[in-house]
Amino acid sequence: MTRHATTPFEGQKPGTSGLRKKTRVFMQPRYLENFVQATFDAIGGIAGQTLVLGGDGRFFGDAAARTILKMAAANGARRVIVGQGAWLSTPAASHLIRARSAMGGIILSASHNPGGPDEDFGVKYNMGNGGPAPESVTAAIYARTQYITEYLCLDASDPDLTTVGEAQLGTMVVEVADPVEAYADMMESLFDFNALRAMFNAGFRMRMDSMCAITGPYAVEIFERRLGAPAGTVTHATPLPDFGGMHPDPNPTWAHELMAEMMGADAPDFGAASDGDGDRNMVLGAGIYVSPSDSLAVLAANAHLVPGYKSGLKGVARSMPTSAAVDRVAAEMGLDCYETPTGWKFFGNLMDAGRVSLCGEESFGTGSDHVREKDGLWAVLMWLNILAVRQMSVAEILQDHWARFGRNYYSRHDYEALPIDQAEAMLGDLRTRLDGLKGAQFEGLSVESADEFSYTDPVDGSISTGQGFRILFEGGSRVVLRLSGTGTEGATLRVYLERYAPGPDGLEHDPQEALAPIIKATEAIVGIRERTGRAEPNVIT
Ligand code: VG1
Ligand code: CO
Numbered sequence: 001m002t003r004h005a006t007t008p009f010e011g012q013k014p015g016t017s018g019l020r021k022k023t024r025v026f027m028q029p030r031y032l033e034n035f036v037q038a039t040f041d042a043i044g045g046i047a048g049q050t051l052v053l054g055g056d057g058r059f060f061g062d063a064a065a066r067t068i069l070k071m072a073a074a075n076g077a078r079r080v081i082v083g084q085g086a087w088l089s090t091p092a093a094s095h096l097i098r099a100r101s102a103m104g105g106i107i108l109s110a111s112h113n114p115g116g117p118d119e120d121f122g123v124k125y126n127m128g129n130g131g132p133a134p135e136s137v138t139a140a141i142y143a144r145t146q147y148i149t150e151y152l153c154l155d156a157s158d159p160d161l162t163t164v165g166e167a168q169l170g171t172m173v174v175e176v177a178d179p180v181e182a183y184a185d186m187m188e189s190l191f192d193f194n195a196l197r198a199m200f201n202a203g204f205r206m207r208m209d210s211m212c213a214i215t216g217p218y219a220v221e222i223f224e225r226r227l228g229a230p231a232g233t234v235t236h237a238t239p240l241p242d243f244g245g246m247h248p249d250p251n252p253t254w255a256h257e258l259m260a261e262m263m264g265a266d267a268p269d270f271g272a273a274s275d276g277d278g279d280r281n282m283v284l285g286a287g288i289y290v291s292p293s294d295s296l297a298v299l300a301a302n303a304h305l306v307p308g309y310k311s312g313l314k315g316v317a318r319s320m321p322t323s324a325a326v327d328r329v330a331a332e333m334g335l336d337c338y339e340t341p342t343g344w345k346f347f348g349n350l351m352d353a354g355r356v357s358l359c360g361e362e363s364f365g366t367g368s369d370h371v372r373e374k375d376g377l378w379a380v381l382m383w384l385n386i387l388a389v390r391q392m393s394v395a396e397i398l399q400d401h402w403a404r405f406g407r408n409y410y411s412r413h414d415y416e417a418l419p420i421d422q423a424e425a426m427l428g429d430l431r432t433r434l435d436g437l438k439g440a441q442f443e444g445l446s447v448e449s450a451d452e453f454s455y456t457d458p459v460d461g462s463i464s465t466g467q468g469f470r471i472l473f474e475g476g477s478r479v480v481l482r483l484s485g486t487g488t489e490g491a492t493l494r495v496y497l498e499r500y501a502p503g504p505d506g507l508e509h510d511p512q513e514a515l516a517p518i519i520k521a522t523e524a525i526v527g528i529r530e531r532t533g534r535a536e537p538n539v540i541t
Contacts, residue, residue: 055277069174160176213239298401338359417487481522
């Protein structure tokens with residue numbers, strides 16, 4: 001084992017989902033090593049511990065995994081369970097941490113950001129509950145990166161990650177595990193695989209777009225092998241280091257091949273896509289897109305039809321920018337409903353305390369207490385199981401849902417790669433004007449309230465401030481604005497728009513049309529176009 005002298009690097013500050021940087025930044029000498037050693041130090045050392053390790057197959061992932069294994073061995077870990085080929089989807093990693101009672105795990109991914117030598121890489125630490133590290137831990141990691149002087153690494157040849165089995169690395173065991181099997185078994189324990197097999201057998205047609213990212217092998221095993229969907233149901237099924245040039249972000253803009261197929265003639269009954277690390281999902285029916293906020297609400301209203309949730313839900317949670325569609329379901333079904341800041345880590349406390357079993361975000365993330373991460377394929381299986389029980393199409397389920405609960409029109413507008421100063425100044429100005437907005441009229445809409453969201457965790461009492469601006473208009477419409485914490489270039493402004501329409505009327509409306517008054521009022525209040533010179537958002541979901 002060698003102690004390598006090192007010095008702190010600037011900017012090793014983990015955000016919403018770990019540390020994300022350009023791949024070449026991570027590949028600088030000692031950069032990855034500093035961050036990983038800082039992580040080990042910040043969690044109190046890993047001597048005698050078991051860890052889980054894996055990632056989404058992106059460029060530099062396998063090299064990073066081999067380095068981390070040698071560092072874990074030098075730091076005295078007892079065992080590291082690593083996915084074969086350094087592959088593990090984020091939900092599969094979360095499951096392994098829990099199933100094997102590991103101290104925690106390291107996930108190598110920049111999620112939905114593109115991969116490759118000139119794109120993005122990321123490192124994220126998950127805790128023993130299987131969920132992302134809370135702010136107290138990421139702050140401790142960052143603090144440690146600022147005065148680190150050495151890291152430990154074993155002088156050994158690189159461990160082999162291609163073959164399943166155990167090998168010794170110094171005094172540590174490297175356990176190379178099949179990345180798919182345990183996860184697929186868990187899915188089989190939650191869902192009615194017999195009913196799903198029968199549905200595929202009867203000719204149900206599905207398209208799953210894995211976008212050349214990590215869910216490919218999982219989706220082929222589950223849908224094609226275990227459930228009998230025809231070979232080729234899963235497309236872009238092989239994880240590639242650069243995701244085949246795709247941007248593995250499952251939204252209408254980036255999953256455009258799937259969109260075209262699902263909106264075209266002869267569309268399959270059901271379509272889905274997932275992101276780089278497999279925790280996000282987009283679902284569609286023939287000719288119809290399901291907004292993530294609606295998806296969460298539909299899953300909440302129908303979860304009891306799925307074997308794993310047949311005794312009902314403990315409660316539900318959504319991130320603040322997610323629409324209130326699920327709140328309406330919770331109110332009618334008598335469930336507790338929590339509103340948390342953006343990012344999955346806030347849900348973990350609620351799930352560990354047994355307060356919620358289903359949660360979701362507007363950013364195509366849905367999940368339950370089966371793991372402590374959002375889970376793309378789980379959400380797809382929830383939908384399939386509900387379709388199999390209700391014997392209705394996706395469009396019929398949505399129509400039925402809106403007729404019963406009303407419809408929360410919803411859209412998110414993203415302005416990417418803005419100059420950081422400009423974006424911060426724009427929201428800084430808004431902050432100083434919040435108090436004066438109340439009661440004022442903009443484009444015919446009057447503001448009911450305006451504030452900046454802060455959250456007190458009901459379980460541990462921790463407080464998170466500055467979690468986004470909320471402007472509520474009369475009649476239950478609102479706009480939320482916040483800056484992304486996961487980008488690697490400039491600042492990304494996210495504008496979340498919502499308008500509630502009670503009852504079954506207006507179902508034929510396009511969300512952008514339905515939201516037009518709120519879009520106009522937002523421009524009048526914030527002046528996004530005027531201040532950034534951007535005529536329109538880069539991405540609309
Ligand atoms: C985005 C999403 C957020 C999500 C986060 C991580 O964060 O908005 O809802 O939890 O990504 O998802 P931000 O700060 O860029 O808005 V993933 O799939 O990257 O783990
Ligand atoms: Co992700």
